[in-house]
Amino acid sequence: MRVAGVGLLTGWGEGLAALPAHARRAAGSRSLIPLAAPPLGGERFRRATRECLFGVTAVYALLREAGLGSEAIAGGDTALIYVTAGGYGASNRAFIEAAASAGRESGGALYFPYTAPSAIPAEVTIEFGLRGPYVILIGGAAATIEALGQADRMLAEGTCARALVLAVETFAECADLYARGRWLVEWPLVEAAACALLLPGGNGMMAGPAERASPLEEAVRRRVGETLACAPLIGLALACAAGDDPWELTGQWRGRRLALRGERSPAGPRR
Amino acid sequence: MAPLRTESVVIVGAGAITPIGSDLDAFWSGLVTGSDGISLIERFPVGDLRVRRGGEIKKLSLPDGASPDGCRASGLLGAAAADLLARTSLDAAPARRAIVVGTALGGVEELERALGPDRTARRAAGAFYDSPAHALARRLDARGPVLTVSTACASGATAIGVGADLLRDDRADLVVAGGYDVLCRFVMRGFDVLRSLTRERVRPFDRRRSGLLLGEGAALVLLARETDAPHERLGRLLGHASASDGSHIAAPDPDGRGLEAAIRAAMRQAGVTAGDVDFVSAHGTATPLNDRIETGVLKRVLGARAGQIPLNSIKGGLGHTMGAAAALEAIMCLLASRHGTIPHTLGLEEPDPECDLDYVPLSPRAARPRLSLSTSAGFGGCNAALVVEGRLA
Structure with a gap:
């Protein structure tokens, strides 16, 4: 597959240019770097959660990065693969706590659908008119490596003409829970949303086990912080910006590390 | 766009x-005898809810070593896995065993507990939706890929499809795939305020249908490549596909465009046409909207044969088991082939003029479908379809 572009928002700002050289130093005493709510308005987004807005905004950032209009991804030939480890946590917590504090109707019919992990990609499909193959994976960076592998498979088989791999992670509303489960995450926690547009071409890729972190994984952790499922997509953006060829992405979650290797050149045998 | 036909995968x-x-045999017996699994919910408080019934599993035998106050979702998955292992064996190296499970709710009940008095790290970590899948991987010593799919109520179908892709990519030699979900206060309250739950009987495709009831469960299949599969098997997965509606956050697309796209793509991948389909396991939630839309989609896809192909919904007796639903329904298709019986649509008594296909009402039908189509849909415009071929007895 070929990478047409990566749209990126992090708690540090939009795009790679906003990233510090060293996330921990830049964070200082802060354990969490939040992402400001994007300025998306209108009636349709009135009830959308913060994390839904991040998903939509990441796709707009991608389109700007790739120099494309929305019509370039609309329709049934674009696959969407969404990944998150905990992007549903805020809405789930809000729904539970609203009920506990104010009775059964609180946080009710208008908000319950937003507790599903599928709410974030749903807002993306509605906004951009996506009607193609649709997969949602739950997990950290290793799940995103799997998602990129799935996208490559779909492109190679002709199941889609292009694929979006989208990841969104928010932490602010559940920071106390992440503090309890700190063996799963590193610090600082940096809220992020990232979306890659992938096209057919290049060598076939296959996710597989990895012994150690790739230089790209280490660079993302050093420069950005903990972004869970977003990390491999940020790594892909770094690889594209640096002109890496070939590149190797790795991602770890729950003690399992996966790798995906790719080339920028379009020539080469398909698997 | 016409995807390539891909290698079929054996459902062992x-x-x-x-x-x-509480196991596969009892599930099948219950379907063909018309057992009603809907009852008053007893496991958590429901006194403040408009609807207090659902498909609750009253007795859950916990796997060895499991804590009684542990994660119920993991308990359900463990029970389904124990049933699977009683019938098959995982003859592959641990590094070549994969887990792919679908869920709409994951460990959300653990989040409820983590926000309550239980402030332990274990409870907080259990709130991630992928925790039960990793617990299952530890239980089965599966050290290959471990994936959780969450395409709402289409999750089980998508998970089986993703599992098949892992085999085709040679990422694993055996894949345990399926779905699960727990009936908990979180989801009962959510659907209660949505007014999606009926106070009456669940009546898929019936003129009087007034909504769904929720249920819980887990269903797993063991997948293998043809060359690695034992002679004894349930059938084959010939095709799978998914598609988004791009229409509404909670309601289905009024024309069922996503569902139609998923069905057509799954049939293309399987290399089959409407003339090859012997049976359809419908999503059939018994909401006024879903059943009418799904009927329309099936008429368009199956054309002139639509009225001749038997189809059913098993949600009348189980409730909507969310992440487990599609996996249970795919298994039901394979058991129908094995036993030569199509379970009836429990609760369907009065035909709806807008739902005018052959929904197998009132009693099971003696028929032995070879090729079945199973359809699923969920919140967020998630749609999925499977094409399975049963092994004829």
Whole structure:
């Protein structure tokens, strides 16, 4: 597959240019770097959660990065693969706590659908008119490596003409829970949303086990912080910006590390 | 766009736990005898809810070493896995065993507990939706890929499809795939305020249908490549596909465009046409909207044969088991082939003029479908379809 572009928002700002050289130093005493709510308005987004807005905004950032209009991804030939480890946590917590504090109707019919992990990609499909193959994976960076592998498979088989791999992670509303489960995450926690547009071409890729972190994984952790499922997509953006060829992405979650290797050149045998 | 036809994958065996039976045999017996698994919910408080019934599993035998106050979702998955292992074996190296499970709710009940008095790290970590899948991987010593799919109520179908892709990519030699979900206060309250739950009987495709009831369960299949599969098997997965509606956050697309796209793509991948389909396991939630839309989609896809192909919904007796639903329904298709019986649509008594296909009402039908289509849909415009071929006895 070929990478047409990566749209990126992090708690540090939009795009790679906003990233510090060293996330921990830049964070200082802060354990969490939040992402400001994007300025998306209108009636349709009135009830959308913060994390839904991040998903939509990441796709707009991608389109700007790739120099494309929305019509370039609309329709049934674009696959969407969404990944998150905990992007549903805020809405789930809000729904539970609203009920506990104010009775059964609180946080009710208008908000319950937003507790599903599928709410974030749903807002993306509605906004951009996506009607193609649709997969949602739950997990950290290793799940995103799997998602990129799935996208490559779909492109190679002709199941889609292009694929979006989208990841969104928010932490602010559940920071106390992440503090309890700190063996799963590193610090600082940096809220992020990232979306890659992938096209057919290049060598076939296959996710597989990895012994150690790739230089790209280490660079993302050093420069950005903990972004869970977003990390491999940020790594892909770094690889594209640096002109890496070939590149190797790795991602770890729950003690399992996966790798995906790719080339920028379009020539080469398909698997 | 016409995707390539891909290698079929063998469904070696299955295991399940449901409100109508605690293993695969009991599940099948319950379907053909018309067991009703809907009852008053007893496991958590429902006194403040408008609807207090659902497909609750009253007795859950916990796997060895499991804590009684542990994660119920993991308990359900463990029970389904124990049933699967009683029928098949995992003859592959641990590094070549994969887990792919679908869920709409994951460990959300653990989040409820983590926000309550239980402030332990274990409870907080259990709130991630992928925790039960990793617990299952530890239980089965599966050290290959471990994936959780969450395409709402289409999750089980998508998970089986993703599992098949892992085999085709040679990422694993055996894949345990399926779905699960727990009936908990979180989801009962959510659907209660949505007014999607009926106070009456669940009546898929019936003129009087007034909504769904929720259920819980888990269903797993063991997938293998043809070359690695044992002679004894349930059938084959010929095709799978998914598609988004791009229409509404909670309601289905009024024309069922996503569902139609998923069905057509799954049939293309399987290399089959409407003339090859012997049976359809419908999503059939018994909401006024879903059943009418789904009927329309099936008429368009199956054309002139639509009225001749038997189809059913098993949600009348189970409730909507969310992440488990599609996996249970795919297994039901394979068991129908094995036993030569199509379970009836429990609750369907009065035909709806807008739902005018052959929904197998009132009693099971003696028929032995070879090729079945199973359809699923969920919140967020998630749609999925499977094409399975049963092994004829």
